[in-house]
Amino acid sequence: MSAGRSTSVTVVMVICMAVFLLWSATGASSSGWDFAHATFYGDMSGGETMQGACGYGNLFDQGYGLQTTALSTALFNNGLTCGACYQIRCHDDPQWCLDGTIRVTATNFCPPNYSKPDGNWCNPPLKHFDLSQPMFRKIAEYKAGIVPVVYRRVPCVKTGGIKFEFQGNPYWILVLVYNVAGAGDVMDVKIKGSRTDWIQMTRNWGQNWQTSTQLVGQSLSFRVTTSDGKMVESDNVAPDNWQFGQTYEGKQFRM
Template sequence: MAMFQNLLPWIVLVTLLVPTMGNKTSIGEKAASNDWEDAHATFYGDMGGSETMKGACGYGDLFRQGYGLETTALSTVLFNNGLTCGACFEVMCVDDPQWCLPNVGTIKITATNFCPPNWDPAPDHWCNPPQKHFDLSMPMFTKLAQAKAGIIPIKYRRVPCSKLGGVKFEFHGNPYWLAVLVFNVGGAGDVTSVRIRGSNTDWLQMSRNWGQMWQTGSKMVGQSLSFQVTTSDGKTLEFDNVAPENWQFGQTFEGGSNF
C-alpha cells in the first residue's frame, strides 16, 4: 500500500518536518463544504505502526512529532502533490454490514503520507487518480472494520485539526541554507506559505521543498529566527523570536500559539 516513505530518502529530502454536524465549515480553499464525500479505505503496516512512520509529508517519527497512529496516506488526487499534508479528516465506515463494526461512529486522522499509484494492469488500483482513497494505519482501520475486510467503503470530510501546544519548527540543512519542518499545526492543518525573518534580515519567503519541508537559500546561522505561517484557509500567525541566535541544526522549537 503506502510504501512511498521508502522512495524519498533523507539525503534528498533534507535539501531543506469531536466536530459538529453543521452544514458549513471553512477549512481550506477546496474544502469549504462540511458535507460528507464517498471514498474507500484500506490499511498498511501492523498494529504497532512501525511501517507508518516517516512518510511523504516529512514528519519523521510520528510518535515523537505527536501524530501517533491516528494517520493516513492519501491517494494521488487527495494528496495533491503534498499540499494536503497536515490536513485532518473525519471518516466513517458505511454500507458494508459484513465488515463495518456496529455503532463505532467515526475516527479522526491526519494526512501524513502518500499512497502512490500503481500503473500495472488490474481491475482496481485504489490510489490511482481519479479515485479518492485513504490508506489508514492498521489501528485506525480496525476501529472501523474487521481487518480481514481488506477494503471498505467510507464517507469522509475535512475537519479542523486540534493540536496541543504551539506550532513547531524543526531545523535541518547546513551553514548555507536552512530547511524547516513545520508541524503540529492546528486549524486547517495544511500549511501553504512560510516566511522567515532573521535578526539581521527582513522577511524572506521560504519555498516548499516537499510535504511540509520549507527552505531558504539565505544564510540564517547565528541569527535569532521568527516565522510567519499561513494555512490553507488563509489564516496567518506570526511567531516572533522562535529560536535564539545560537540555535543548532536538528533542534525543534515551539511557537507560543497555534491556529
C-alpha cells in the same frame, strides 16, 4: 494495501470499485461528507507510520502517533494536503462496517500503480485513505481488507505550539513545519532573522520549507499561513544560538 488478503477480497474489491464509480458519476454526497474507500498498512503497533512522503520523521515523537493516513493522488495534491485532518467512518457495508468514527492527520502518500489500472485504489481519480491498522480496525473488521467510507475535512486539534525542525547547513536552511492546528495544511512560510526583513521560504517537498539566506547567528521568527488563509506569527522562535538538528516551538492557531 493490507496484508493477508484472500482471493475473495479481490472479488470484493472489483465490486466495490464498480459501486464507487457509480457514486462518482452521480456526484453523490451527504451533509458535507464525500465518498472514498479505505485500506490499512502495517501491524497494530503502527509499522510504517515512522516515515512518510510529507517529510515528517518519527510520527510518535512528533505527536501524530497512530492517528494517521496516507492519501491517494486525488487527495494528496502533490503534498499540499500534508497535515490536513479528516473524519472518516465506514459506510454502507453491514458485513464489515463497525459503528465508529475516526480522526486522522494526512502524513503520507499512497502511490498509484498504473500497471494495475483496475486494481489499485490509489490510482487517479479515486479518493482513497490508507490507514494505520489500529485506525482501520476502529471503523471496520480486519478481514474486510478494504471498505467504502465517507469522509470530511475537519479542524486539526494539536497539543502545544507549531514545531519547526531545522536541517541543512549555514548556506541552506530546511525547516520541517509540523503539529499545526486548525486547517493543518501549510500553504506559506516566511522567515525573519533578527537582522533581516521577512524572507519568503519555498516548499522543498511535503511540509519542508527552505531558504538559501544565511541566517546563522540570528534569532529567527516565522509566519505560517494555512490553506484557509489564516496566519500565525511566532517571533523569536529560535534564539541566536539555534542549532541544526534541533526543534523549536512557536505559537499555535486558535480553534
